[in-house]
Amino acid sequence: MNLRAHAKINLSLAVGGVRPDGYHELRTVFQSLALHDTLRFAEADEGLAIACSAPGVPLDERNLVWKAARLVWAAAGRRGEPRGRVRITKRIPAQGGLGGGSADAAAALVGWDRLWATRLPAGRLRDLARGLGADVPFFLWAGTALGLERGDEIHPLDDAPSRWVVLVFPPFGVSTPEAFRWWDEDERPRAASPEPALGVLGTALSDVERPQADLLAVFNDLEAPVSRRHPELLESRRALEGAGAEAAAMTGSGSTVFGLFGSRLAARAASDRLRSVARRTIVTRTATRLQAGLLVG
Ligand code: C5P
Secondary structure, three states, X not given: OEEEEEEEEEEEEEEEEEOOOOOXXXXXXXXXXXXXXXXXXXXXXOOEEEEEOOOOOOOOOOOHHHHHHHHHHHHOOOOOOOOEEEEEEOOOOOOOOOOHHHHHHHHHHHHHHHHOOOOOOHHHHHHHHHHHOOXXXXXXXXXXXXXXXXXXXXXXXXXXXXXXXXXXXXXXXXXXXHHHHHHHHHOHHHOOOOOOOOHHHOOHHHHHHOOHXXXXXXXXXXXXXXXXXXXXXXXXXXXXXXXXXXXXXXXXXXXXXXXXXXXXXXXXXXXXXXXXXXXXXXXXXXXXXXXXOOOOO
């Protein structure tokens, strides 16, 4: 049995105050991409086995796909160790803000559930997804969605208008805790709100009702603190804008930068121009909920 684990970008990402659990309040609009990993699940007589096409991916209990197996097995009330095999074909570059590991984790929850015919209700899968990481619940929904709280309270939105997307990979990586720490250092002292835990994100529900167009602004609050430490990031965004992108921004905690384009031709031309400044580029397009969602169909 095969499942696709689609990458995401954050069309927008607003950071609020720090919560009692140490996470930051977020208001982000996620958007699925056609770019995806593939996970192939199969029965096994004993134990779990993960194989992956990309080197450097842990193939043991450190992998979220393994953790997902444990969670589904336990939720199904089954005894002993989970039994199954999965082969991950990786196309989503790791640690770039495209959610590759989280997308695989969400696909694994659904994959193990189907392989073992556990038939957990969707709400249960969403709870398990939250436990695997702040980004994981989005990948069950996919398409275009608003993420609140830690980014894990998902409100599905109508699919955004289709766009071609050029992904640019600058020659450095950023870890998620690092990006949030830099935001704390630079931006938190300047935040005006006396109650940062509520901060700018206090009006969550009215945001959901706001017109779709408002929600589709492109920006990322983590971009300035990352750019300050890695000026190449700003260069990549400017290069995308110079190559005709309708809008461009860093995705997630970086370091990938994306540009939106109206046609494949325009996206290809921009990608060719950027190849001289970027380590790597990928041309893809946005994917709808129907194309990318794990709980549809
Ligand atoms: O949940 P996840 O593993 O994706 O988060 C990694 C780290 O990123 C957290 O431990 C935290 O330091 C930071 N983070 C945060 N606020 C969020 C999401 C992540 O501070 N909303």
